[in-house]
Amino acid sequence: MSANTDTTAPAGARQPWLRVAAALAMAAWGANQFVPMLLVYRAERGLPETLVTAMFAAYVLGMVPTLLGGAWFSQRHGRRLMVRISVVLMAVASLLLLAGADVPALLFAGRIVAGAGVGFAMGAGSAWVSALSSDRPAGTGARRAALAMTAGFGLGPILAGALAQWVPAPLQLPYAVHLVLQTLAAVAVWNAPEPRPETTALLRLGAVAETVRHQWFWTIVLPSAPWVFGTVAVAFAVVPSVTGPLPGLPVVFAAGAAAGIALGTSALVQPLLRRWASGHAATLILIGMGTVALGMLMAMASALWPASWWLPVIAVVLGSCHALLIVGCMTLVELNSPPGLLAPMTAIVYCLAYIGFTAPWVVALLALVVPAWVALLVGAVVAVATTAWLVRCRRRG
Template identity: 40%
Template sequence: MTFRPWQRVSLAMFAVGWGANQFSPMLLAYRDELGMSAQARALLFALYAVGLIPALLIGGSASDRWGRRAVVVPFVALSPVATALLMVWSDWVPGLAVARLLAGISSGVVFGAASAWMADLSVDDAPGTGARRAALSLSAGFGLGPLVAGVVAELSAHPLVVPYLPHLVLGVVALVVLLPAAGPAPASAVRRPLVSLPAVTRGRRFLLTVAPTAPWVFGCVAISFAYLPSVVDAPTEGALAFAGILTGVALGTGVAVQPLARRLDDHRPLLAGRVGMVCATVALLVGIAAVTADSRVLLLVAAPLFGAGYGCGLVSGLREVERLAPPDERGAVVAVFYGLTYLGFFAPYLLGAVAGTGLGVRGALGAAIAVAVAGLLVVSLAGRDQRHSVAGASRG
């Protein structure tokens, strides 16, 4: 079978995305099989972000300096290694912590650098094609990984090991397919520090049109499958499969809406992001109803709305970054964007903290709605001025 260069990168991003999110429904398996405390599970969840965010910032700049292929290939290889360690150390919390940290580092480098690589390989296609391909590849992996892991864990006699086998195989195959892919040579003039914020990310356009809504990309799905199920009083029977299905529905919808998001962005830059924020707001309202009624059905109603918020926000943000970033800074700017999106994984903890102040769960969700509406207003007002976006596109 013959692969085009961008398809090789796409498969690698899909595989790493699968490995990144397959762990989410497994938290319930560790609780049930090992009696793991909520604090330990929270630590394992957080360690992924601890590895991911600095790796995003370093990986994007490193790929600008040394080339996409040189940076991406080793960390695509690291992804199945991290999964293998989850299997080997399935009942040892320190080992699981090391595996989660490595998974975060792998994801951080690949998400930023490979997204920039995809943009490089798509320069001869229609504007925004690279961003769309990158978003679809990651989103498909994000959605299928937890869906498969949750269902397999529910059915398997060895729920701490067998659910990771599909990604182990997929990760190795993706690495083999990626190896022949050629990467563009880096610009010889790129000699910036590896950890730095490109000028674009400190500019008014980025701060007012990208930064306010970027955390809602993953904030939407984190609220959908990591927060709301924990505050809805539902039977424990089938909880693993339900967690996987809920995650798959949210992220699967995120994949499905991305062609529409692209058309919206073609019609008017940032329109997709604004539609996504509206979907997030409606989803939070449905979430309040689900908490009030203790209803799993309403959680499933909210999931595709959260997914639409995620998918629209991801496409809109990546395309705005493509418009703003010059080619020799594209990896670094994409990395900053992804770093902001992953702040959304802290949303469940922030909501829990706000709920604990006396506002309660519904009050915390109401506060989230207020923040979402404020971000929507900021982006809507700032997005009226297209001059900076056009200038950025001309540099690219």
């Protein structure tokens, strides 16, 4: 990949990838600031569990088409344009959520627009960070992008939970704060330098189809990617409802803190995996899936024998799973994607990963007819089966 940058890059910028990473972090922040608000809407507006968890999952509807389309068009029109669209959409999403305290339709719209903004950022933005990290060892860009998004996913709910718990206007102020920070990120990334795009394999559906048929993708990434976000979604949107909040913390802030513990653990663990990632990405995924099985069994136990101490323990375990899986999957993608297909392949893997964010909604629906521990047991069985599949594939080479 060419390292040439355009003339819009600010003179003397030493770490331009940080500007793109800031936009990724703010997109993730805007996506996940809704976590503690689930409790606020239930308490302040009396909205049912199934409705608020549906709102939580709704942004997948906006994310999937823009993640795929944005990554694809970035190959022809550049990654900067896609990220510019993202920062605008994320600001619009926070405005809709801010105005939607008493209008569920606006909340749904805000979540879908937020999903669209995240979609435009993820594939193109991750590929942009990788391009700006081409002077570093292979896999560095993927890890930097994943860490930036993990930091945003973790910090967003913590601050939103604190604001919703302790300051006036709990249904508006968290979104107003994100709007200000999102504006600053937009200014930072708007004219960030962009390496010239690859000219090979552009807009070739056949090349993408050929890549996803490779064994590394369909035997390793495909079955494990949905657990990337499925793990943390269970940790902060399901487990608190069966164990109770963290001791000594108000309930709304505790919900944000649970997300912060899970994703904060992931952010701390990811850099520790740097040495292993490039040469042992598949092993990281196998270890991650084994740990997922353990975490889901612990979640089931917490539903059978509720106690608040379960929450931080499970959050740490499932947060570690998130780190292992996202680093493993993204590193495999960066190392194995052909030139010019990194953004579309990253987008495809993130689409698979985001399936996991529907887990709280599925559990809420199942809880209408069966106990919560049964739904979590089903998840544990699927995790065990996936781990066994990866072991079998490893033994067969």
